[in-house]
Amino acid sequence: MRSHDEGGVPKESFGLLKEELRKQIPRIGLLILVAVLGTGVGLIQPLLFKSLIDTAIPDSDLGLIGLLLVGMVIVPVLGAGLNSVNHYLRAFVGEAVAQRLRRELFNHLLSVRLAELEKFRTGELINRLTRSCGMIGEVYVADHLLPVLLNTILLVGTLTAMIALSWRLALLALLAFPFSFLLTRKTRGHAESLYDEFSTTLEAGRSYLHEVWPGLRTVRAFNAEGHERKRWQSWIERHWHIKARVTTFHELIRTLLPEFINYAAAGLAFGYGAFEIIQGRLTVGSLVAFVAYLPRSYAVLQALLGTQVNLQEARVNAKRVDALLGLERIPSGHKNLSAPSSKGAALAFQNVSFDYGRGDFGVQELTFCVEPGEFIAVVGPSGGGKSTIIDLIMGFYAPRSGTITFDGIDQRNLSLASLRSQIGFVPQDTFLWNDTVSANILYPGRSDDGGRIRQAAGAAQIDEFILGLPDGYETLVGERGMTLSGGERQRFAIARALLRQPRLLLLDEATAALDALTEQKVRAAIDVARQGRTAIVVAHRLVTILQADRILVIDEGRLVEMGTRQSLLASRGLFFDLYQAQSFDLP
């Protein structure tokens, strides 16, 4: 379970696979037992034929014939039963591996550095969590890796029986083996690049689909249906093309050519067998039994060689999963923030710099303190770095240099969970689940002990609105809260933040997209919400923050002004300009 440690380096997917297989040893043992029994039963059938032809028929032994016929019915049924158990156990173990990978990968992604995760498209993440993990567990382990073990048992059994019947014939039949082996080796590199391209294509398709549906309004508004149809069509063609190549490869290199090799060798063995019978060195029954074993040994051989190629396919998928498992996590400290005794949290930035690594400025050399219970406003031109400050406080990103402290404790030493449990965060874009109003406000909890939800909704000025909904607090809000307006979503987010009674309230542009009347409601919500706690409010509309104790003015990632409204207006700097520009809004 080392991979669950916060900040620890997770195992690679093949490491996890081995670990899970070790856990499944009892089941794998049972599987081997079933396979051995199945092999034994499978070997009996051709011998029954041999007895029938070589002994029972020439001797006209009706009793033996009857017995053999009973055997011919029971043995295959028994074989089929064992085969089913075999399949079930294999599927179980394969699924266990796939689920293990899915669980670990999901856990890891939940705590990976956002800056790293943002390099991947949602479709890629979805594809790797579903298909790639499935290809490793369900396909590779269940259909190839475990069968190698079982096929080896089967091959040894079948070859022993064949050699016992006639070693000369067996030697001829074995001629096919080296040819098939060479064929597989030669095509390995090709197989890998094919599978890689196939996976890339699938991920591209998922990523596209993931974008197009949420963007449907824009698509329609710009009459872009034709454009999108073409994009989808071009993906279909790309997929068709690569799928055709994969299928051709499978049919030709993995099926047809090997079969040709096998049957050429079988023909040789058969012809030579006839010669042996004429020479009196072999019975007809033995040849019949031998010929019955032959396709089995080839099938097993094919499966064994196929495993080589399937290992390539599993590797291609493992590489994709490992690219995600290798993403760095934000290291979380272990100190907890103390119980809320004061009226709010203290916060300080000291020479904090951060950038997104795109030649942007992010934030630079920020230094400021926030006293407990203070109401701080952060204003400035769009793109100046205001949201970045909020994200740094939340610990979504780690500063490149400088320190952020909470109640005097360095953020790096704090447990992120403890830190976040004391922050009420209202992001710039409210995220709502496709669930009920109450589930969204209580998130991630479910139970509302003591009517906290009504209290929080009341403070967020949204209680009345919710009661007016068809099912009140049990109304479904639709995917991402599509059935609500921007202002309603904002107030839901405020209620959600207040429910945890945070010591520090962070609001990022909670009123930017709202009309004046709705803005007033949200402002009233903020005024109630910030009572008794520290509040940092990023605001585009200055009217939202007129009550602030202090205002930070951020431009191009720098703190350019800081002070009360009066002092900032008096100094006639950037704040004065912003204020002038919005003066029609202000009292």
Ligand SMILES: Nc1ncnc2c1ncn2[C@@H]1O[C@H](COP(=O)(O)OP(=O)(O)O)[C@@H](O)[C@H]1O
């Ligand atoms: N996830 C991100 N990846 C790369 N650059 C980003 C990201 N988020 C913001 N930026 C860039 O960082 C700068 C500051 O952005 P932001 O903090 O969102 O500004 P504000 O909230 O003041 O409008 C901008 O230049 C923006 O393009």
Ligand SMILES: [Mg+2]
């Ligand atoms: Mg912003």
